[in-house]
Amino acid sequence: MSVDQATVRRIAHLARIAVTDDEVPHLAQELNAMLAFVEELSAVNVDGVEPMTSVIPMKMKLRDDVVSDQAGADIIVANAPASEDNFFMVPKVIE
């Protein structure tokens, strides 16, 4: 499997990372180098092997279904690049 330039643009858009035309060929090359590196995995026999879901077996704990976070709205938005009246400000999304 190898990545072409159209795929690079599609992946970049899925990842929400802007790429310039100059970057695309180089990125394709780098991604292909990584895919070549992991290619040897296709030769490993994984028949009947369960994919790992938890590296250390542990029982998931449940907590009581109650409000536990006492942080105020001003704390939640304290680090926002743009906020007003404790709301996050974003560019207009609805016409």
Next chain:
Amino acid sequence: MTQPTDLTLADARNALRDRKISSVELTQAHLDAMEKARALNCFVAETPVQALAMAKASDVRLAKGEGGVLEGLPLGIKDLYATKGVHTQACSHILDKFRPEYESTVTAQLWRDGAVMLGKLNMDEFAMGSSNETSYYGPVASPWLPPKWTEDNARSALASDKRGLLVPGGSSGGSASAVAARLCLGATASDTGGSIRQPAAFTGTVGIKPTYGRCSRWGMVAFASSLDQAGPIARTVRDCAIMLGSMAGYDPKDTTSVDAPVPDYEKSVGASIRGKKIGIPKEYRIEGMPAEIDRLWQQGIAWLKAAGAEIVDISLPHTKTALPAYYIVAPAEASSNLARYDGVRYGLRVPGRDISDMYEQTRAKGFGKEVRRRIMIGTYVLSAGYYDAYYVRAQKIRTLIKRDFELAYASGVDAILTPATPSAAFGIGEKGSADPVEMYLNDVFTVTVNMAGLPGLAVPAGYTADGLPLGLQLIGRPFDEETLFSLAEVIEQSAGRVTLPKPWWN
């Protein structure tokens, strides 16, 4: 008395208890050393006011004969631990000006036990790197002089672009370099594929990545959640044992942290290793491995044997699949974890035509090259049509890697001894610029341990012919960090404590 900064953490603790030194004196000595060492670029934020206030409070407690296990001891904190009101960016531009409103569980436990915070330590951006060269704040120089360099050579390189000086390893490069340069008594670090053990090996320091679940990940900036684990880097095995005892423990805020008591790790330092069965995996003898690494390994075997351990050959047949499988699992998890950086809730925002363009511009500008590459590969392997071929297959291989270790332990092996790294430290600007995979190979011996969730410890064991430190790695059974500390102490005692470089950077 020797310089306060030359004390080990354990010695400093005893000196504080015996009132031979105050925490304020000890802390000020470290703040002075940090100031003189700024060119090494270990710290990305210094917190002297906070440090001295914490030290003063410690002195009050110590005077009353009170105080926790780390009372008054100045430490450095890796930039990926959330510290309330203090620089926390995982050395990324995308977390620009982020000041958390909360404290990570691990650092909260250190402060609970009386430790003093000196500042935040440099690291590879989001812990993605093996040389500390991907940091938004620039590379960290190791205090070790490059072979055949004079102090004058090194000082002039330090004053310019640092090229040719040695990397401290990564991603916890700031932590390792600061500990080796005696800017702090110990440092927090974190390890996703080798980020504690490789820098420890490169700088002649000791580092332990405990079992997955031993420390809470709450408040640590996430890279690959199923692999990330907190741990300390310090100058001795004992110092690491003391620090881990404070960092470890159950936390209801991290469902993957384990609800089990934390042993007194310091007690296992110096305990007999007689009768311990040590596995030597043949798959770690890789092609092209320098002869001096192999000699170091044989020397380590001889030391453990002389202390009464039994050496057995073992096989971990899926070893060579670990690194490629890691480069599927880790980027996949990273692409998901790093989706949160959108320029809305915190950090950097770059304006765009519309909201989607704002996301794309923010993430293009905010993430460095290596992070963008890993997010993209992660996005690719998780995308429709490739998920089974890459991600599911890699998780199956992870099961096989873990099974290899389980079989070895079931056969009676108590711990496994391997080299920590395939080489000594290399120069800044020397590796990975043409081919990223060249850099990834640094973690060939350490990454298996993260894939299997096991504890792993790197301890200095000798030097290259050029005088650079080399480390050995001990891998343990799940939650048996104690055996690692006992074995590592034997290696440390046999090899003799590392003589750290004189402060040529002052």
